[in-house]
Amino acid sequence: MTPKSLIGLAAVTAAAVVAAVVVAGGSAADSAVADRGRALLPDLVKTSASVETLAVTVGKDTTTLSRDGDRFVDASGYPARIDSVRKLVSSLATLTIDEDKTSKPDRYVDLGLADPGAEKGAATKVALLDKQGKPVVAVYAGTKDYTVGGSRGGQYVRLDGGPQSYLVRGSLDVPTARADWFDARLTDIKPAALLKVTLTDTTGTTADFLRSGDKLLPATLPDGKVPDEGKANRVTAFLQGFDFTDVRKETPASIGTATRLRYETTDGLAVTATAVPAADDAGKGWIRLSAEAIDPKAADAAKAINDKAAGYEFKVNTIHTEMFGWTVGSLAKEG
16 A cells, blocks of 8 residues: 555545534634634644554554555564555544543543553554654544534544543544454355364374264264264364454464364365464464365465465464364263
8 A cells, every 4th residue: 555545535534524624613612612623633634645654552452553565564464454544544534623621631531541551541542653653643542422423423532742632523443353453354164165174183193074964073083982063063163254363473383293173175175274382371372374275276265365374373263272272082072
């Protein structure tokens, strides 16, 4: 995304600002509404082309996206969705002041405008930085107020570097979860499309899930035990609508004896999900994903997955973390 295309929405943004001012109406004698209708960030349409980095802080976590040619990427190099970046910049540019609020820092907590790390009333901080790392814009976004007119309601905000807070018309369009910055859908392979699934546990023991009617179940288990169909369903449904919750650059961790699941489809595609060994419980739930074409007709599908996944590790939803710790023996029904 080029600097020009980042604010290629400039004309739309400018029009939206004008419309917001008209809706807000004129000024009032009351000092609390003397700023009503004024754009909170009147220069952003002009200065947005200089934005090289976005840093969004929620609590102790900061997501940083940096310009890389015609796109923005996070620290791992994984590309962000262009729409997510554009929506954030556009939402900032269209904020107009409805009312001046407190300038007393001890009152920020009541408006959700305390520093992001605060125990109570913590704000979300959004900073747009230039090539030298200097802020183009830095805004603290607090509690939303839906009594303010307009489809987007309003929100309490304050600008970094000044004590004044405001109730604005509009609100910041910030993804609610880290994964929402990305195209997090890596695969969408339905169980009905699977020919076979193979689980290899940390001991090297394998179990093949083969079709039994409309299900895929472990063909053989130790001591002839009966498969746990609930666990089998979780294994076979893993790649259906698989979205990651976080992404990082591939670590040096060795995965030679890690748990892995290999999925083979009726179309000749094979996808392998491999657990990344963790030093502690907090590090569990990361996997690597790779694809190959068993049949040449699946070459495009394999390439599409590898283009997204190669060189990265992905955090799975907590419901799947346990699955990558299963052994072949644990696939049996208890009792």
